[in-house]
Amino acid sequence: MADIIRKVHIGVIGAADCSDTAARLACEVGRHIAINKAVLFCGGLGGVMEMAAKGAREEGGLTVGLLPGFNFSDANPYIDIAIPSGLSHARNMLVVRASMAIIAVEGSFGTLSEIALALKIGRPVIGLQTWDIGPEIIKAQTAREAVEKALHMVNRQ
Amino acid sequence: MADIIRKVHIGVIGAADCSDTAARLACEVGRHIAINKAVLFCGGLGGVMEMAAKGAREEGGLTVGLLPGFNFSDANPYIDIAIPSGLSHARNMLVVRASMAIIAVEGSFGTLSEIALALKIGRPVIGLQTWDIGPEIIKAQTAREAVEKALHMVNRQ
Amino acid sequence: MADIIRKVHIGVIGAADCSDTAARLACEVGRHIAINKAVLFCGGLGGVMEMAAKGAREEGGLTVGLLPGFNFSDANPYIDIAIPSGLSHARNMLVVRASMAIIAVEGSFGTLSEIALALKIGRPVIGLQTWDIGPEIIKAQTAREAVEKALHMVNRQ
Amino acid sequence: MADIIRKVHIGVIGAADCSDTAARLACEVGRHIAINKAVLFCGGLGGVMEMAAKGAREEGGLTVGLLPGFNFSDANPYIDIAIPSGLSHARNMLVVRASMAIIAVEGSFGTLSEIALALKIGRPVIGLQTWDIGPEIIKAQTAREAVEKALHMVNRQ
Numbered sequence: 001m002a003d004i005i006r007k008v009h010i011g012v013i014g015a016a017d018c019s020d021t022a023a024r025l026a027c028e029v030g031r032h033i034a035i036n037k038a039v040l041f042c043g044g045l046g047g048v049m050e051m052a053a054k055g056a057r058e059e060g061g062l063t064v065g066l067l068p069g070f071n072f073s074d075a076n077p078y079i080d081i082a083i084p085s086g087l088s089h090a091r092n093m094l095v096v097r098a099s100m101a102i103i104a105v106e107g108s109f110g111t112l113s114e115i116a117l118a119l120k121i122g123r124p125v126i127g128l129q130t131w132d133i134g135p136e137i138i139k140a141q142t143a144r145e146a147v148e149k150a151l152h153m154v155n156r157q
Numbered sequence: 158m159a160d161i162i163r164k165v166h167i168g169v170i171g172a173a174d175c176s177d178t179a180a181r182l183a184c185e186v187g188r189h190i191a192i193n194k195a196v197l198f199c200g201g202l203g204g205v206m207e208m209a210a211k212g213a214r215e216e217g218g219l220t221v222g223l224l225p226g227f228n229f230s231d232a233n234p235y236i237d238i239a240i241p242s243g244l245s246h247a248r249n250m251l252v253v254r255a256s257m258a259i260i261a262v263e264g265s266f267g268t269l270s271e272i273a274l275a276l277k278i279g280r281p282v283i284g285l286q287t288w289d290i291g292p293e294i295i296k297a298q299t300a301r302e303a304v305e306k307a308l309h310m311v312n313r314q
Numbered sequence: 315m316a317d318i319i320r321k322v323h324i325g326v327i328g329a330a331d332c333s334d335t336a337a338r339l340a341c342e343v344g345r346h347i348a349i350n351k352a353v354l355f356c357g358g359l360g361g362v363m364e365m366a367a368k369g370a371r372e373e374g375g376l377t378v379g380l381l382p383g384f385n386f387s388d389a390n391p392y393i394d395i396a397i398p399s400g401l402s403h404a405r406n407m408l409v410v411r412a413s414m415a416i417i418a419v420e421g422s423f424g425t426l427s428e429i430a431l432a433l434k435i436g437r438p439v440i441g442l443q444t445w446d447i448g449p450e451i452i453k454a455q456t457a458r459e460a461v462e463k464a465l466h467m468v469n470r471q
Numbered sequence: 472m473a474d475i476i477r478k479v480h481i482g483v484i485g486a487a488d489c490s491d492t493a494a495r496l497a498c499e500v501g502r503h504i505a506i507n508k509a510v511l512f513c514g515g516l517g518g519v520m521e522m523a524a525k526g527a528r529e530e531g532g533l534t535v536g537l538l539p540g541f542n543f544s545d546a547n548p549y550i551d552i553a554i555p556s557g558l559s560h561a562r563n564m565l566v567v568r569a570s571m572a573i574i575a576v577e578g579s580f581g582t583l584s585e586i587a588l589a590l591k592i593g594r595p596v597i598g599l600q601t602w603d604i605g606p607e608i609i610k611a612q613t614a615r616e617a618v619e620k621a622l623h624m625v626n627r628q
Contacts, residue, residue, distance in 0.1 A: 113587035
């Protein structure tokens with residue numbers, strides 16, 4: 001089956017409670033993910049997760065939300081595929097594993113846990129105004145640069 | 158956001174090692190899921206999972222595979238959205254929670270665990286030549302009937 | 315480290331809402347687990363789980379409760395080591411994996427999911443008035459017989 | 472049941488591959504946990520996890536190892552209660568939830584993910600030569616001070 005071409009999965013992580021700047025960045029990140037025909041993965045809730053999904057939707061992209069709780073209706077309105085995991089914050093690991101590269105936008109401790117899990121298992125992490133915990137996080141200045149770097153990292157794997 | 162219309166998620170469960178009859182049934186189930194514009198969820202591996210995804214693909218449907226392992230490449234070639242959970246058989250619960258109704262085709266102990274988890278948390282289970290553990294499993298004779306009953310159960314929720 | 319002698323872990327599974335007969339059986343099962351110096355594992359809640367832990371405690375045994383929720387206080391009063399998993403019913407898989415053999419007492423769909431997961435991954439299951447899903451479940455008539463058969467299965471592994 | 476007195480659970484987190492200093496610190500932490508009659512929780516593997524369990528054992532303490540893999544034999548020789556979760560790194564969340572307070576000794580990305588998850592869900596984190604990600608980590612200079620601070624945080628909850 002040499003002709004199977006898997007879609008690229010890009011995860012966008014960040015807090016449900018985020019700054020206006022992070023919201024704008026996340027929306028732009030989502031747009032560029034969709035423009036590049038990648039699938040957007042996120043935690044499915046509000047804030048950065050919602051704005052990234054909104055941006056992807058505006059460009060006709062596909063969005064997947066891996067929810068911590070039990071209800072499909074917990075997902076923000078821009079999620080196409082809502083997956084209620086029932087695993088609480090253990091779903092953070094699912095977001096990381098489902099993504100081939102991860103873009104972190106700002107974020108608090110939940111985001112930091114996802115960054116650390118990603119680095120632990122070897123998923124590339126691109127950072128936009130997020131935790132500065134070492135050179136393993138690939139820094140980007142703009143949403144477009146972040147998505148380009150994420151795609152570059154996936155393609156060289 | 159009263160106009161959000163979530164897609165219907167139908168899970169198809171069954172063994173990686175299945176009979177020819179089960180393979181044919183699973184493929185037909187997948188076709189009818191896609192014809193009815195629902196999203197197919199499954200465990201992403203071979204046998205019933207693969208045939209159901211194949212059928213859905215043939216009708217232009219969207220397929221999601223919740224994998225037990227760590228690699229995207231574990232998914233069968235008909236999976237659009239492969240999610241490597243890394244949770245081993247604990248991913249059975251994810252398949253159940255991600256689905257609004259479940260169609261069991263034949264199946265061994267893994268399938269039985271999913272049927273039981275589904276009934277435990279209140280997801281409707283439609284059975285096609287599967288475990289006979291009581292009246293809670295809604296029986297169907299054909300793939301088409303199984304999908305119709307699954308959709309009916311989702312719509313009345 | 316050839317002299318490491320791991321304690322035997324016996325899981326007791328059954329419903330939180332159980333019959334008087336199941337409660338008595340579970341308590342006797344717990345007693346015999348403790349008398350045989352094995353550690354009792356269970357889901358940590360009421361009914362069969364509580365009565366098994368009570369029985370083990372009465373004989374000075376150690377009891378571990380793998381809880382579905384978030385609070386230590388969800389455990390019944392006879393649990394020594396309460397582990398709030400936050401995984402909801404996905405913790406059923408933890409109960410199975412933590413146990414070297416499993417004794418099912420009566421039980422409903424949650425119990426059935428654990429029996430099926432156990433058989434899927436090769437953990438021996440001893441049944442006391444529980445689901446009759448095939449010869450893979452080793453039947454026992456008394457609590458003592460169930461514990462003896464469980465220990466026998468662990469020792470021959 | 473007002474007279475139930477739950478044992479205090481202290482988690483010790485750190486890398487399987489650690490410095491000599493971290494190994495010595497972890498062993499001392501384990502000793503003080505046992506001296507204070509608390510139960511030691513850890514990831515069950517080598518390095519900091521093994522040395523902490525060794526220290527606790529030397530003082531007659533009880534040790535629990537929440538393993539990422541499938542085998543009881545993955546546990547280091549100082550683990551009394553080995554729990555193979557089969558959840559891979561998602562078991563990090565289990566270590567956090569099972570502990571009432573957490574002591575981080577040095578550590579790499581896996582440890583950072585546990586620190587972040589702990590702070591996310593409100594478990595106190597005491598740091599010994601570990602990640603410096605903000606004032607939420609309570610710093611300690613010695614193993615004894617770390618355990619005292621951990622117990623203090625649990626008791627005031």
